[in-house]
Amino acid sequence: MSNNKLNKTSRRDFLKIAGATGAVSAFAISGCAMGPSGTGPRVVVVGGGFGGSTAARYVKKFAPDYRVTLIEPKTSYVTCPFSNPYLGGLVDLKTITHGYGGLSKAGVHVVHDMVTGLDAANGTISLSSGKTVEYDRLIVSPGIDFKWGMGYDEAASLISPHAWQGGSQTVLLKKQLEAMDDGGTVIIAPPGNPFRCPPGPYERASMIAHYLKAHKPRSKVLILDRKDKFSKQGAFMEGWKKNYTNIEWVKATDAGTITSVDAGARTISTEMDTHKAAVLNFIPNQKAGKIAHTMGLTGGGDWCPVDQITFESSVIPGVHVIGDAAVVSGMPKSGNAANSEAKVCAWAVVQLLSGASEVEPAVTSNTCYSLVTPDYGISVTAVWKATPEKYVSQGGGVSPADQSDGFRKQEAEYAHGWYANITHDIWG
Amino acid sequence: MRKIIKGAVVGAALLIAAPAYASGDGSAANQGNLNSALLVSNCVVCHGQGGDSQGHTPSIDGLNRAQMLNALTEFKSGARKGTIMTRIAPGYTDAQLEAIASELTGN
Numbered sequence A: 001m002s003n004n005k006l007n008k009t010s011r012r013d014f015l016k017i018a019g020a021t022g023a024v025s026a027f028a029i030s031g032c033a034m035g036p037s038g039t040g041p042r043v044v045v046v047g048g049g050f051g052g053s054t055a056a057r058y059v060k061k062f063a064p065d066y067r068v069t070l071i072e073p074k075t076s077y078v079t080c081p082f083s084n085p086y087l088g089g090l091v092d093l094k095t096i097t098h099g100y101g102g103l104s105k106a107g108v109h110v111v112h113d114m115v116t117g118l119d120a121a122n123g124t125i126s127l128s129s130g131k132t133v134e135y136d137r138l139i140v141s142p143g144i145d146f147k148w149g150m151g152y153d154e155a156a157s158l159i160s161p162h163a164w165q166g167g168s169q170t171v172l173l174k175k176q177l178e179a180m181d182d183g184g185t186v187i188i189a190p191p192g193n194p195f196r197c198p199p200g201p202y203e204r205a206s207m208i209a210h211y212l213k214a215h216k217p218r219s220k221v222l223i224l225d226r227k228d229k230f231s232k233q234g235a236f237m238e239g240w241k242k243n244y245t246n247i248e249w250v251k252a253t254d255a256g257t258i259t260s261v262d263a264g265a266r267t268i269s270t271e272m273d274t275h276k277a278a279v280l281n282f283i284p285n286q287k288a289g290k291i292a293h294t295m296g297l298t299g300g301g302d303w304c305p306v307d308q309i310t311f312e313s314s315v316i317p318g319v320h321v322i323g324d325a326a327v328v329s330g331m332p333k334s335g336n337a338a339n340s341e342a343k344v345c346a347w348a349v350v351q352l353l354s355g356a357s358e359v360e361p362a363v364t365s366n367t368c369y370s371l372v373t374p375d376y377g378i379s380v381t382a383v384w385k386a387t388p389e390k391y392v393s394q395g396g397g398v399s400p401a402d403q404s405d406g407f408r409k410q411e412a413e414y415a416h417g418w419y420a421n422i423t424h425d426i427w428g
Numbered sequence B: 001m002r003k004i005i006k007g008a009v010v011g012a013a014l015l016i017a018a019p020a021y022a023s024g025d026g027s028a029a030n031q032g033n034l035n036s037a038l039l040v041s042n043c044v045v046c047h048g049q050g051g052d053s054q055g056h057t058p059s060i061d062g063l064n065r066a067q068m069l070n071a072l073t074e075f076k077s078g079a080r081k082g083t084i085m086t087r088i089a090p091g092y093t094d095a096q097l098e099a100i101a102s103e104l105t106g107n
Helices: A001-020 A026-029 A050-062 A085-086 A101-105 A168-179 A200-216 A235-245 A290-294 A335-353 A407-428 B002-006 B012-017 B036-040 B065-077 B086-089 B093-107
Strands: A042-046 A065-071 A076-078 A097-099 A109-111 A115-119 A124-127 A131-134 A136-142 A144-146 A185-189 A220-226 A247-250 A258-262 A266-271 A275-276 A280-282 A286-288 A319-321 A361-375 A377-387 A389-399
Touching: A001 A097, A042 A050, A042 A131, A050 A065, A050 A101, A050 A136, A050 A335, A050 A407, A085 A200, A085 A361, A097 A407, A101 A109, A109 A266, A115 A290, A136 A290, A168 A200, A168 A280, A185 A200, A185 A247, A185 A258, A185 A275, A185 A290, A200 A220, A200 A235, A200 A361, A235 A247, A235 A361, A235 A377, A258 A280, A266 A280, A286 A290, A319 A335, A335 A361, A335 A407, A335 B036, A361 A407, A361 B036, A361 B086, A377 B086, A389 B086, B065 B086, B065 B093
Parallel strands: A042 A065, A042 A136, A065 A109, A136 A319, A185 A220, A185 A280, A220 A247
Antiparallel strands: A076 A097, A115 A124, A124 A131, A144 A286, A258 A266, A266 A275, A361 A377, A377 A389
16 A cells, blocks of 8 residues: 555656646546536546446445546446346336436536556556546456356347346337247246346246236246255245246256357257257356456456455455355345445445544445336345454345235336436436 | 435545444444444445435435334334345434434434
8 A cells, every 4th residue: 555655646746747747637537527526536437337437426425525527438327126027028128227417416416437557656547538537546346257157258248138137128028028939938047156136037938927817828938956955945836836837947957057058040959968949048158357357456256356344455455346246155146235335345445545543344235126026025124233354144035935815916016116216326 | 306415425525524323332343333324325225315216215315213213123123024124124223213314314
């Protein structure tokens, strides 16, 4: 850190010299008229998903005088949460699409650009537009990228979508479901651990089964898993038994290891069999988003190791990593967890920039709803206390078994309520 | 009502200066985790900013501090039925629930 401070001093000296000689420096972007409002420390956030957008908003909320910049290439964001109800026909695309106007109104300087590099020694990032942005603390929320293989790559995903990032992939999968003939099989191949949204593939199976039951009653969903158990398994299975005859889950031990995927032929082969799909939804194994690797935040691994209290990178000081890309022991990779991590991180960043010598461990939580049918919701929740090693559970749990129809309906309604409120918290 | 916002939007200097609440059960493990603005930032994802829900989850902006604390305490003990709050409330110490009730109601 002391090197970093020295370098920052040198940079200020450079700016003084540059100013005195009339040179125009790209370094000056954060101080220009179009920059962020405020006079306090500069916090730059990279990535406008659940983690990054929350972090930007809450730094500004916790410390209104801070100059907060959010850098995100896209001008609107389609969420992964509630993309399954979209596939099931419960909500439209507009409902799960969010702009950045709310963040701008909250005082966050939103820049639609792509980050191309990090110069941590000098506290700057470079953008594809050629600009350079200075930071006092950087928060990166990279999201996920895929470990392509077995014949399935990015080109293949344009034929048989993974739909594990919101947007065109989600829309393509829905179009294929609508176009398929009745009597076909939709194959979902969930990824191996760890991956974004552990209950997601099983909610997806539920929502597609709901759509098929109403529109293509001779069709079915086959889940070929790479695991022998999954999140909220008991609650999902109880819901499936009660509501569906068109879902079959095959655990990894019975399915056999997947050996190849042919997106064009819509087949998936295991060491035991080859399965033909009408619609193939192969979801690849995952790693931290590209920007994490570009910035060197993974330390050569798949994910980004971080301090569990502050989310500061274990690899690069002064840079914090949150959301699915970060290794946060005890917490799932979920949109709500990213929102919670962002708030804890925003809190830590404000404390550190205000001169705190250490940050007090936070208590935080996660709430995750899944829809089995439009009127049947289930949830898992947790409250954690941060420790240097991991997030230790203080309470929580999965929806109990054997509840009334009214209980399930209320959880389904609360799922919609959660979505409306968390997205309003972030982008509203 | 925008009580949560009012409570949460405080200057950094104030935040840093704010002392940690004394822990209700006095154990060292529960000291220093009661920063109420951070605690209630988790409530708003279901109940809305200021407790003003945008959807089917209940709005909680009409409750006073005693009602709020009573609801949280009853969810924790199991005296009050619910779907998810009966699982969430037991995750907090009594002192944390007090801090949450104060922050949510501005009292």
